[in-house]
Amino acid sequence: MSSTTQSSRREADIPRWLLIAATYTIVGIMLILPPVLVVAEALRNGFGTALTTLADPDALSAIRLTVTMTLASVVINTVFGVLAAWLIAKYRFPLRGVLTALIEMPVSVSPVVAGLVWLLLFGTQGWWGQALDRIGVHIAFAPPGILLATLFVTFPFVARTLLPLMEQQGRDDEDAAMLLGASFWQILWQVTLPNVRWALLSGVLLTTARAMGEFGAVSVVSGHIPGLTETMPLHIETLYNGYQSVAAFSMATLLAAMAMATVGLRSFFEARARNAVIRGQDA
Amino acid sequence: MTEVADVSFALPRGRRPADPLPGFRIALVATLFWTGLIVVLPLAALIMRPWQEGIGAMTAALQDSRMFAALRISFVSAFIAALIDVPLGVILAWALVRARLPGRRIIDALIDLPFAIPTAVTGITLATLYGPQGWLGAPLAHLGISIAYTATGIVVALMFVGLPFIVRSVEPVLRDLPPEFEEAAGLLGARPWQVVTRVVLPALLPATVTGFGLAFARGIGEYGSVIFIAGNQPFHSEIAPLLIVVRLQEFDYPGATSIAFILLVASSLCLMGIAWLRRRVARGMVAGAAP
Numbered sequence A: 001m002s003s004t005t006q007s008s009r010r011e012a013d014i015p016r017w018l019l020i021a022a023t024y025t026i027v028g029i030m031l032i033l034p035p036v037l038v039v040a041e042a043l044r045n046g047f048g049t050a051l052t053t054l055a056d057p058d059a060l061s062a063i064r065l066t067v068t069m070t071l072a073s074v075v076i077n078t079v080f081g082v083l084a085a086w087l088i089a090k091y092r093f094p095l096r097g098v099l100t101a102l103i104e105m106p107v108s109v110s111p112v113v114a115g116l117v118w119l120l121l122f123g124t125q126g127w128w129g130q131a132l133d134r135i136g137v138h139i140a141f142a143p144p145g146i147l148l149a150t151l152f153v154t155f156p157f158v159a160r161t162l163l164p165l166m167e168q169q170g171r172d173d174e175d176a177a178m179l180l181g182a183s184f185w186q187i188l189w190q191v192t193l194p195n196v197r198w199a200l201l202s203g204v205l206l207t208t209a210r211a212m213g214e215f216g217a218v219s220v221v222s223g224h225i226p227g228l229t230e231t232m233p234l235h236i237e238t239l240y241n242g243y244q245s246v247a248a249f250s251m252a253t254l255l256a257a258m259a260m261a262t263v264g265l266r267s268f269f270e271a272r273a274r275n276a277v278i279r280g281q282d283a
Numbered sequence B: 001m002t003e004v005a006d007v008s009f010a011l012p013r014g015r016r017p018a019d020p021l022p023g024f025r026i027a028l029v030a031t032l033f034w035t036g037l038i039v040v041l042p043l044a045a046l047i048m049r050p051w052q053e054g055i056g057a058m059t060a061a062l063q064d065s066r067m068f069a070a071l072r073i074s075f076v077s078a079f080i081a082a083l084i085d086v087p088l089g090v091i092l093a094w095a096l097v098r099a100r101l102p103g104r105r106i107i108d109a110l111i112d113l114p115f116a117i118p119t120a121v122t123g124i125t126l127a128t129l130y131g132p133q134g135w136l137g138a139p140l141a142h143l144g145i146s147i148a149y150t151a152t153g154i155v156v157a158l159m160f161v162g163l164p165f166i167v168r169s170v171e172p173v174l175r176d177l178p179p180e181f182e183e184a185a186g187l188l189g190a191r192p193w194q195v196v197t198r199v200v201l202p203a204l205l206p207a208t209v210t211g212f213g214l215a216f217a218r219g220i221g222e223y224g225s226v227i228f229i230a231g232n233q234p235f236h237s238e239i240a241p242l243l244i245v246v247r248l249q250e251f252d253y254p255g256a257t258s259i260a261f262i263l264l265v266a267s268s269l270c271l272m273g274i275a276w277l278r279r280r281v282a283r284g285m286v287a288g289a290a291p
Helices: A002-012 A016-042 A047-054 A057-090 A096-108 A111-122 A129-134 A143-153 A157-169 A172-179 A184-195 A197-213 A216-222 A232-241 A245-282 B002-010 B024-052 B055-062 B065-097 B104-111 B119-129 B137-142 B151-176 B179-187 B192-221 B240-249 B253-289
Strands: none
Touching: A016 A245, A016 B065, A016 B104, A016 B119, A016 B151, A047 A057, A047 A245, A057 A096, A057 A143, A057 A157, A057 A184, A057 A197, A057 A232, A057 A245, A057 B024, A096 A157, A096 B024, A096 B253, A111 A129, A111 A143, A111 A216, A111 B024, A111 B192, A111 B240, A111 B253, A143 A197, A143 A216, A143 B024, A157 A184, A157 A197, A172 A184, A184 A197, A197 A245, A197 B119, A216 A232, A216 B240, A232 A245, A232 B119, A245 B119, B024 B055, B024 B253, B055 B253, B065 B104, B065 B151, B065 B192, B065 B240, B065 B253, B104 B151, B119 B151, B151 B192, B179 B192, B192 B253, B240 B253
16 A cells, blocks of 8 residues: 555656646636536526526427437337347347447447438438328427437447446356246346346436437437427527527526436446446456 | 247357247347347438439539538547547546546546537537637637637537547556556656656557547537537538538438448448557557567
């Protein structure tokens, strides 16, 4: 212990104060000023004004749409993410690597491209857009398109959070449950999922944070109809471009607070998940 | 127990007995269905669509100089931003792991801020902060430096977005680097800066390359945090994702799809290149350490 402090003291004598000054400068300018500015701009005309802007019908509708879309995509992607992680972690089969790469794919796709691909399928010039329009099914420039874009963007998060832990835990527990006569659902519910519960929660929270904040993909497919297809991020853009700075930053404060609370909770559970990984190694 | 027989079709015959763990078929069907619907189908549309209007439309799209300007701006800005982020990120990682700074926990939480804040919020915030009347923009304007509504603004936004990738890639490696290494180097007569440049930084190189690659790849496609602060002037400060949106608003689907296609291929190539570079660097490290 004492040797560690000694070495770190020697390691750095000269540049140490410089590095510390640099650290506080970087953190101050890049990480502290922006969130302070969001809140300051929102409260520019007082707390009451900020709240009033959030009570605007279009603002309320944007909040409602964001909450609905987030919940829907989290539920859907969690169910399929768990099954995908289970499949890849517990079995060996041909093209397993290809499937993993496909699940990871949306992470490296630009948000705008993630929106564009749905227009290619369901837009007015898309493959099936006009045919579906004729039978009264509207996907592009309507909530279903927003949901599809959000699903694409948040597709990998649950699976990729679960995978490393599930692979590390192997399948001894599952094999034991199987030998005792458990069915697939029993194994999944009573053996596998309890083993990865913190990682699962972490993946779900990451999906939630990304789903509510998604801008580029949703912007392309939504059509920006205030009160109908504007989510919170899109409404922030509309307000900001309309020079309604206080309203834009009030909405931004609310959205950022929601996202940061989600991410904060996630870091908390992530620490538990990390401990679970360590325990998995020991076992 | 039907699953026992079902698994065998997917397993290499003879090498391994059929997998008795139930659930393979249902998980496989669900995963293939969902991946097919949400990932493969739309990406197939993206890959096939540019050729649908014929080769002529594709070559016409490829002669668009505005598109190449936008792609160049996206790639160069992402590269510069990730490059500037490298020293900043390494310093922050060092501060988190080695320096016992007051407020270390707060800094640790703040690092993830760019991940947590939705891109649209980042966009309007940075545009206001660096705008002509902004907290940082006004003093900088006095010095004759304008950041908002120029190509520099793009780099500033991408720096913010990319910073956590570097820190979070380097930090665990630095944490696992035994202080004994540095101690030994010091005992062997290395000066402090030699310890840093010869012992610490080489050990961090693979992680730094990874972080750089992640920040770069993210920067190429970034949209929400950039468009508010960039001037969005064609040929000067218009990024490729924005040009896709512009083309879509002009109902120019082939044009939009061509840019998206090139963006997708280019960023996939970049990611593969960085993965390759990282493997080489990691191998070089091992080879260098072996004797």
